[in-house]
Amino acid sequence: MGQQAELAQMEQEARNMMHQGVEYGYIVCRKGKVITHGRESTGDPTHVTIDTRCPAGARPIALFHSHPNTGNIQPSDVDLREARRHGIPNVCVGIPEDGRVKCYKVPGVA
Numbered sequence: 001m002g003q004q005a006e007l008a009q010m011e012q013e014a015r016n017m018m019h020q021g022v023e024y025g026y027i028v029c030r031k032g033k034v035i036t037h038g039r040e041s042t043g044d045p046t047h048v049t050i051d052t053r054c055p056a057g058a059r060p061i062a063l064f065h066s067h068p069n070t071g072n073i074q075p076s077d078v079d080l081r082e083a084r085r086h087g088i089p090n091v092c093v094g095i096p097e098d099g100r101v102k103c104y105k106v107p108g109v110a
Contacts (some may be wrong), residue, residue: 006061009035011092011101020096023047025065028092029054035061045069052086062090062103071095073102084109 025048027038036058039051045068054060063083067073075083075091083091083106092103 006030006035011103021045021068023066023068024096025050025063027052027054027060027088028062028064028090029058030061031055031058037064052088060086060088062092063088064092064094064101066094066096068096071097073100075104080104080106 022045023043024040025043026040027050029036029038031054036055038054041048041050043049048065050063050065052060052063063079063086065079073093073095075093079091079093083089087109089106089109090103091106092101094101
Protein backbone atom coordinates (compact mmCIF):
# COMPACT_ATOMS: atom_id res chain seq x y z
CA MET A 1 0.00 0.00 0.00
CA GLY A 2 1.38 3.42 -0.94
CA GLN A 3 1.71 6.24 1.57
CA GLN A 4 -1.25 8.20 0.12
CA ALA A 5 -3.53 5.13 0.30
CA GLU A 6 -2.33 4.41 3.84
CA LEU A 7 -3.07 8.00 4.94
CA ALA A 8 -6.52 7.85 3.32
CA GLN A 9 -7.29 4.61 5.17
CA MET A 10 -6.14 6.12 8.49
CA GLU A 11 -8.29 9.20 7.88
CA GLN A 12 -11.40 7.12 7.13
CA GLU A 13 -10.95 4.97 10.24
CA ALA A 14 -10.53 8.08 12.37
CA ARG A 15 -13.71 9.62 10.91
CA ASN A 16 -15.64 6.53 11.93
CA MET A 17 -14.49 6.70 15.56
CA MET A 18 -14.56 10.35 16.64
CA HIS A 19 -16.43 11.49 19.74
CA GLN A 20 -17.77 14.99 20.18
CA GLY A 21 -17.08 17.40 23.04
CA VAL A 22 -13.82 15.94 24.39
CA GLU A 23 -10.49 15.05 22.83
CA TYR A 24 -10.31 11.42 21.81
CA GLY A 25 -7.37 9.52 20.37
CA TYR A 26 -5.33 6.41 19.79
CA ILE A 27 -2.11 5.17 18.23
CA VAL A 28 -2.48 3.88 14.66
CA CYS A 29 -0.40 0.77 14.00
CA ARG A 30 0.57 -1.49 11.10
CA LYS A 31 1.00 -5.24 11.30
CA GLY A 32 2.03 -6.47 7.87
CA LYS A 33 -0.53 -5.00 5.47
CA VAL A 34 -3.18 -4.51 8.17
CA ILE A 35 -3.75 -1.12 9.79
CA THR A 36 -5.08 -1.35 13.33
CA HIS A 37 -4.96 0.82 16.43
CA GLY A 38 -4.08 0.69 20.08
CA ARG A 39 -6.22 1.45 23.10
CA GLU A 40 -8.69 4.31 22.67
CA SER A 41 -8.30 7.21 25.09
CA THR A 42 -10.76 9.96 26.02
CA GLY A 43 -9.65 13.20 27.63
CA ASP A 44 -11.21 16.58 28.29
CA PRO A 45 -12.15 19.40 25.87
CA THR A 46 -8.50 20.44 25.32
CA HIS A 47 -6.25 17.45 26.08
CA VAL A 48 -5.96 13.67 25.82
CA THR A 49 -3.15 11.37 26.93
CA ILE A 50 -2.72 8.56 24.41
CA ASP A 51 -1.21 5.16 25.14
CA THR A 52 1.43 4.85 22.39
CA ARG A 53 1.81 1.07 22.61
CA CYS A 54 0.76 -0.94 19.56
CA PRO A 55 -0.71 -4.44 19.70
CA ALA A 56 1.89 -7.24 19.72
CA GLY A 57 3.81 -7.48 16.46
CA ALA A 58 2.60 -4.10 15.13
CA ARG A 59 4.55 -0.86 14.72
CA PRO A 60 3.27 2.72 15.19
CA ILE A 61 2.55 4.69 12.02
CA ALA A 62 0.42 7.59 13.28
CA LEU A 63 -0.95 9.34 16.32
CA PHE A 64 -4.64 10.26 15.91
CA HIS A 65 -6.69 12.57 18.09
CA SER A 66 -9.59 14.95 17.75
CA HIS A 67 -9.72 18.72 18.19
CA PRO A 68 -13.34 19.26 19.29
CA ASN A 69 -14.99 22.65 19.56
CA THR A 70 -12.17 24.45 17.70
CA GLY A 71 -12.41 23.63 14.00
CA ASN A 72 -8.58 23.57 13.99
CA ILE A 73 -7.46 20.71 11.72
CA GLN A 74 -3.74 21.54 12.17
CA PRO A 75 -1.60 19.59 14.65
CA SER A 76 -0.31 21.69 17.52
CA ASP A 77 3.36 22.05 18.40
CA VAL A 78 2.67 19.70 21.34
CA ASP A 79 1.09 17.13 18.97
CA LEU A 80 4.17 17.18 16.72
CA ARG A 81 6.61 17.15 19.65
CA GLU A 82 4.92 14.10 21.23
CA ALA A 83 4.89 12.21 17.92
CA ARG A 84 8.57 13.05 17.39
CA ARG A 85 9.44 12.01 20.96
CA HIS A 86 7.86 8.58 20.37
CA GLY A 87 9.25 8.18 16.83
CA ILE A 88 5.77 8.22 15.26
CA PRO A 89 5.97 9.41 11.63
CA ASN A 90 2.45 10.86 11.19
CA VAL A 91 -0.09 12.87 13.19
CA CYS A 92 -3.77 12.74 12.23
CA VAL A 93 -6.22 15.35 13.53
CA GLY A 94 -10.00 15.08 13.35
CA ILE A 95 -12.84 17.57 13.77
CA PRO A 96 -15.87 15.73 15.21
CA GLU A 97 -18.35 18.46 14.35
CA ASP A 98 -17.90 18.13 10.58
CA GLY A 99 -16.06 14.82 10.16
CA ARG A 100 -12.87 16.27 8.66
CA VAL A 101 -9.70 14.30 9.28
CA LYS A 102 -6.26 15.17 7.97
CA CYS A 103 -2.94 13.37 8.44
CA TYR A 104 0.43 15.11 8.45
CA LYS A 105 3.98 13.81 8.10
CA VAL A 106 6.03 14.63 11.21
CA PRO A 107 9.25 16.44 10.20
CA GLY A 108 12.37 14.60 11.28
CA VAL A 109 10.75 11.17 11.75
CA ALA A 110 11.31 8.47 9.13
